[in-house]
Amino acid sequence: MQIGFDHDKYTAMQSERIRQRIDAFGGKLYLELGGKLFDDNHASRVLPGFRPDSKMSMLLTLKEQAELVIVISADDIEKNKVRGDLGITYDADVLRLIDAFRAIGMYVGSVVLTRWREQTTAVSFKQRLESLGVRVYRHFPIEGYPYNVKHIVSDDGFGKDEYIETSRPLVLVTAPGPGSGKMAVCLSQLYQDHRKGIRAGYAKFETFPIWNLPLKHPVNVAYEAATVDLDDMNMIDPFHLEAYGETTVNYNRDIEIFPVLSAVFEQIYGKSPYASPTDMGVNMVGNCIIDDEVCREAAKQEIIRRYYAARCTLRQGHGSEAEVEKLLMMLQKMGLSDDNRPVIAAARQRAEETGAPALAMQLPDGRIITGKTSNLLGPSAALLLNVLKALGGIDKKAHLISPHVIEPIQSLKCTYLGNHNPRLHTDEILLALSICAATDESAARAMRQLPLLQSCEAHSTVILSQVDDNVFKRLKVNLTCDPKYQTKKLYHK
Numbered sequence: 001m002q003i004g005f006d007h008d009k010y011t012a013m014q015s016e017r018i019r020q021r022i023d024a025f026g027g028k029l030y031l032e033l034g035g036k037l038f039d040d041n042h043a044s045r046v047l048p049g050f051r052p053d054s055k056m057s058m059l060l061t062l063k064e065q066a067e068l069v070i071v072i073s074a075d076d077i078e079k080n081k082v083r084g085d086l087g088i089t090y091d092a093d094v095l096r097l098i099d100a101f102r103a104i105g106m107y108v109g110s111v112v113l114t115r116w117r118e119q120t121t122a123v124s125f126k127q128r129l130e131s132l133g134v135r136v137y138r139h140f141p142i143e144g145y146p147y148n149v150k151h152i153v154s155d156d157g158f159g160k161d162e163y164i165e166t167s168r169p170l171v172l173v174t175a176p177g178p179g180s181g182k183m184a185v186c187l188s189q190l191y192q193d194h195r196k197g198i199r200a201g202y203a204k205f206e207t208f209p210i211w212n213l214p215l216k217h218p219v220n221v222a223y224e225a226a227t228v229d230l231d232d233m234n235m236i237d238p239f240h241l242e243a244y245g246e247t248t249v250n251y252n253r254d255i256e257i258f259p260v261l262s263a264v265f266e267q268i269y270g271k272s273p274y275a276s277p278t279d280m281g282v283n284m285v286g287n288c289i290i291d292d293e294v295c296r297e298a299a300k301q302e303i304i305r306r307y308y309a310a311r312c313t314l315r316q317g318h319g320s321e322a323e324v325e326k327l328l329m330m331l332q333k334m335g336l337s338d339d340n341r342p343v344i345a346a347a348r349q350r351a352e353e354t355g356a357p358a359l360a361m362q363l364p365d366g367r368i369i370t371g372k373t374s375n376l377l378g379p380s381a382a383l384l385l386n387v388l389k390a391l392g393g394i395d396k397k398a399h400l401i402s403p404h405v406i407e408p409i410q411s412l413k414c415t416y417l418g419n420h421n422p423r424l425h426t427d428e429i430l431l432a433l434s435i436c437a438a439t440d441e442s443a444a445r446a447m448r449q450l451p452l453l454q455s456c457e458a459h460s461t462v463i464l465s466q467v468d469d470n471v472f473k474r475l476k477v478n479l480t481c482d483p484k485y486q487t488k489k490l491y492h493k
Helices: 008-023 043-045 052-058 074-078 089-102 121-131 180-195 218-226 238-245 252-269 292-315 319-334 341-353 379-392 403-416 428-434 441-447 466-474
Strands: 029-033 066-073 108-114 137-140 169-173 199-205 233-238 248-253 357-362 368-372 457-461 478-481
Touching: 008 029, 008 052, 008 199, 008 252, 008 428, 029 137, 029 180, 029 252, 043 218, 043 292, 066 074, 066 089, 066 180, 074 089, 074 108, 074 121, 089 108, 089 121, 108 121, 108 180, 121 137, 121 248, 180 199, 199 319, 218 233, 218 319, 233 252, 248 252, 292 319, 292 478, 319 368, 341 357, 341 368, 341 457, 357 379, 368 379, 379 441, 379 466, 403 428, 428 441, 428 466, 466 478
Parallel strands: 029 169, 029 199, 066 108, 066 169, 108 137, 457 478
Antiparallel strands: 233 248, 357 368, 357 457
C-alpha cells in the first residue's frame, strides 16, 4: 500500500513538542489525551503509514517523565456504559488500560472517579481497584459547571475534589471514552497546584481534526464522519484567526468552551496562557503527512465506509436516520459515490450472476477478487480462499482444502453442535487451512499471504455474521456491507 504519513518523523516531532510545552510551564504539564492510544485504527486508515499504536510509541519515548491518570465517570459505571468498538463496559476498560499501560512499561499513577455521588456500583468499583493496589481519587459534581466560573474556581468547587498525588513532570490524563471528565480533572489539579505553590500547565493532545489542514480536507471531513453520533463539527477557530490572522481548524465543542476555559485560567493565574483553542493543542500530525494525495484518497474511502456502516447499524435497529442523512450529505459535498469504491460494483455484479450473496476484495496491486456462495462455503470463506490463492500465485482451480476435510467439519456443526447452516465461516475455513498447511505446501503458501490482507478494501452484498465480521476486523480488512440480510428472519446472529 502507498504510504502518506511518516511515523518516525511524527515520533520525533511530537515528543519534542510535548517537551517544549512542559518547559513552557516550568516543568509540570497535565496533558489531556483525546482519542485512542493503543488501537487508533481510524488514524491508520486515513493516514496510511500511521500505525494504530503510533501515539503510544511516541509517548514511550517520554515514559521516564510520564505517569498516567485514568478518568472514569461514576455515572458511566452506574449505567454500565459500553465501548462500542470493544463491546466492554467502561469500568472493565479501565482495568484493560491499566494492564496495557503496565505491559509496555508505562507508570499508571491513579484512577479518578468523577461525578462522584456514592453510586452503589461506583463504590464497589472503587473498592475493587483499591484491593488491587490502585490509588483512587474522587471528584464531585460542581453546581453551575462549566459556566459559573467564580464558584467552580473556589473552595466549594475544585477545592472539594480530592487532590491527585503525582510525582512526574508529565501527567497524561486519559479515559475509556468521551464525557468522562478529563478536562475538569486537569483544571481541578491546576487550581489545587496553584494553591500549593506548584507551577503547572495544561495542554490538549488530539489527533483530529488536524489544525493545519484545510477545513474541508478529506482527512478532516473523515473525522466528522467518524464522530457523527457525537454531533462534532469542524470549524475555523475564530479566536486563533482574531489573535494571529491565521486560519486553523478546531471542532465545535472546544471552540464553544474556550471562553469558559479562558475565564478559569484567568481566575487561577490572573491571565490565560492561551489565546485560542488551537494554542492549547500540541498536535504535530499535519506536519508529518508526506503524500497529501495518498491521505486524501484514503480519507475519501473512510467517509464512504462510515456511510455504509451507519446504514447497516440503522438496519440492525441501532443508530438513527439523522446520522445516515448527515453522512450522505458529506458524501455529496465531497463528490463521492459508490463509483469511488470499485469493490461495491464487483460484489453486486457477482451476486447478480449467482443469485446469492457475494463479496469482493481489492488487492494491493489493484486486482479485484470475488467470492460466491456455494454448498460448502459461505461467500466470506470463499473470498478468503480465492484472495489467498491470487496473492500466493496458486492456481485458482486448486483445492487448498480437501472436501474430505470440510465435510467432517460440516457434520460436526450440524449433527452435534445444532447449527442449521452447513457452510463454513471464515474462522472455520482458516482453521481447516492451517491444518492442511502442515502437510501441503500450497496451503502453507496461502497461509503466508494473510498479512497482505491488511488495509485491503472489501464489500459484501449482505450484512455478515458476527463471526465473519470479526475475522475481517482481525485481519484489518476495510469492509463495507450493503444494509440488508441474507434471509428475511427477524433474528440474526
